[in-house]
Amino acid sequence: MTRERKAALRRALLAARRAISAEERAVLDGTLVRRIAALDSFFRARALIGYWPTKGEIDLTPLFEIAKAEGKPIYLPRCAANGMRFYRYEGADTLSPDRFGIPAPAPEAELPADTADTLCILPGLAADKAGHRLGYGGGFYDRFLPHFNGETLFALYDRFLVDELPHEPHDMPVTHIVTEKGEYRYGKMDTAAPTV
Secondary structure (H helix, E strand, O other): OHHHHHHHHHHHHHHHHHOOOHHHHHHHHHHHHHHHHOOHHHHHOOEEEOOOOOOOOOOOHHHHHHHHHOOOOEEEEEEEOOEEEEEEOOOHHHOEEOOOOOEEOOOOOOOOOOOOOEEEEEOOOEEEOOOOEEOOOOOHHHHHHHHOOOEEEEEOOHHHEEOOOOOOOOOOOOOEEEEOOEEEEOOOOOOOOOOO
16 A cells, blocks of 8 residues: 555656746756755765756756865766666766666766765655655665665755655665755654654
8 A cells, every 4th residue: 555655656756847937947956056065964975966857856056066176976876787886976068868767977986985974865755744755666776775884864844754655665765865955954764753
């Protein structure tokens, strides 16, 4: 039942996201970039794991330039038949399509170090106030996150932050949720009340 509810929610959320005008998205995305760049967790991070935006996802790519200026290496995912791995991002002109057609670094690029000083910014559709994120259903991050030692951040538009989402035992809460209106912080596997 939970999977059916998630599938229905994904369809509704994708439609709602497509309905947002490009002009409004640009304003919201700029606000989110500024909010994330001002976070202590971004300042403390020695490396950044991000994603390349597709299909109306929040465009946080200006954050890559800020990270680069601060000497933080950036890593993006590449999905292949055997799963998802992250590789160092050296610029938009170095990306090529992965198995889903998403621009990604070459599989020969540098891999990230396994360190708690890395901030991972996750893609997705919605989150709830307990820190659960609703992704696209591929399970790539569900398999990655249990082995990730750093902090996790999910940026989304405030309208997609809801009281509760259906979730399963393998759905790990994030440590930060950021919207254009504020930040919610959680412990590594803690769903205590957020602080805004």
